Amino acid sequence: MTAETPEQLFRKTLHARGYRVTPDRLRVFRHLLARPQPVAVAELADALQAEGTHPVTVYRVIDCLSALGVVHPVLLGSAVGFELSAPFRAHHHHLWCRGCGRLFDLAECELDPVIRRIEEVHHLKVEGHELTLEGLCDRCAARSEA
Ligand SMILES: [Zn+2]
Ligand SMILES: [Zn+2]
Ligand SMILES: [Zn+2]
Structure with missing residues (x-):
């Protein structure tokens, strides 16, 4: 098949x-x-x-x-x-540099245990989530210090 x-x-x-x-x-x-x-x-x-x-x-x-x-x-x-x-497409999250706009995919998702706990506390079945981590990459951080 x-x-x-x-x-x-x-x-x-x-x-x-x-x-x-x-x-x-x-x-x-x-x-x-x-x-x-x-x-x-x-x-x-x-x-x-x-x-x-x-x-x-x-x-x-x-x-x-x-x-x-x-x-x-x-x-x-x-x-x-x-x-x-x-x-x-595969479930993934993002890492975003707000300086230069570069976006990286994060393949690993470690939220499941956290979500299970939240479901128990709030009695709500979670069906999905979206997560983007944002910050400055090394290059942009160095530029903002200069
Ligand atoms: Zn950057
Ligand atoms: Zn994506
Ligand atoms: Zn996830």
């Missing part, structure tokens, strides 16, 4: 929730799949306009995919980017 590709899983998710697989939804999904880092909706709209998707449609598709949990927002200072959620 071969594993499902992210796109097959995406088509299945849309069907299961009663949504049609439209060319616009597929384009947004494929674009995000090809991008290693979060993308601002305005930038996504720009990129997809060339492929025939109206910018307003891109905003609507992002709303729809957010509601379905396929994508989630990542806050970088006052900017917001979107990226695919697990299981469409």
Whole structure:
């Protein structure tokens, strides 16, 4: 048995929730799949306009995919980017330098024990989380001291 590709899983998710697989939804999904880092909706709209998707449609598709949990927002200072959620790509966190804007993926997630404890205390089943650590990289820190 071969594993499902992210796109097959995406088509299945849309069907299961009663949504049609439209060319616009597929384009947004494929674009995000090809991008290693979060993308601002305005930038996504720009990129997809060339492929025939109206910018307003891109905003609507992002709303729809957010509601379905396929994508989630990542806050970088006052900017917001979107990226695919697990299981469409591996669960990870971010490390962001607010000086130069470099963004690093953190593959390891050590929050599970903390979340289990919080669930017990608050009697609430946690379904997801998002974490971005921010600061200054060595280069930017040295520059700000100079
Ligand atoms: Zn990411
Ligand atoms: Zn930096
Ligand atoms: Zn995590």
